[in-house]
Amino acid sequence: MNARTPALSVACGITILLLVGASSIAFLSSQYGDGPGVGILGVVSGLVAGLLAAVVVGVTADRTEGWLATALVAYGTFGATFLGIGGLQYRNVPGADGLFPFRIHLLTSVLLAVVAAGVDHRGRG
Structure with missing residues (x-):
């Protein structure tokens, strides 16, 4: 481990x-x-x-190996990013609400999940 x-x-x-x-x-x-x-x-x-x-x-x-491991990385990254951005909005960080309306909040989380999956898959290959 x-x-x-x-x-x-x-x-x-x-x-x-x-x-x-x-x-x-x-x-x-x-x-x-x-x-x-x-x-x-x-x-x-x-x-x-x-x-x-x-x-x-x-x-x-x-x-886990291959695409399953990469999918786990993407899945985990999505949740952590979504929670992190939500935490910024909850704590009223200046500009967070204007920068991350829900649509952008969701798309940013998905984009970072895809990037993390790509980096993880490339590192394994």
């Missing part, structure tokens, strides 16, 4: 946390309306799924 494995594990866990949490909140709020319980359930479901994904990736990341 090297330093890449825990970093990849955490990054993939973050991505799953964001996707499952947001999906759960969207689904529950459409069924039961908005309320604090919906947000709590969404965050808890995201945390559980994210922790499970982080453990699975941490155990199996050293054995």
Whole structure:
């Protein structure tokens, strides 16, 4: 195990946390309306799924090769970038809201994921 494995594990866990949490909140709020319980359930479901994904990736990341390893890098990079930009906006860093409307926020995360996957795949080849 090297330093890449825990970093990849955490990054993939973050991505799953964001996707499952947001999906759960969207689904529950459409069924039961908005309320604090919906947000709590969404965050808890995201945390559980994210922790499970982080453990699975941490155990199996050293054995993955080729495109699967590159896909894990891209997936983890997307979640970490998306969370990082969201953190800038949450902390009200001057100019972050104007620089990263949601469309640009999402596209920046995807672009960095593609670049990271390309760099990772080239480094393995």
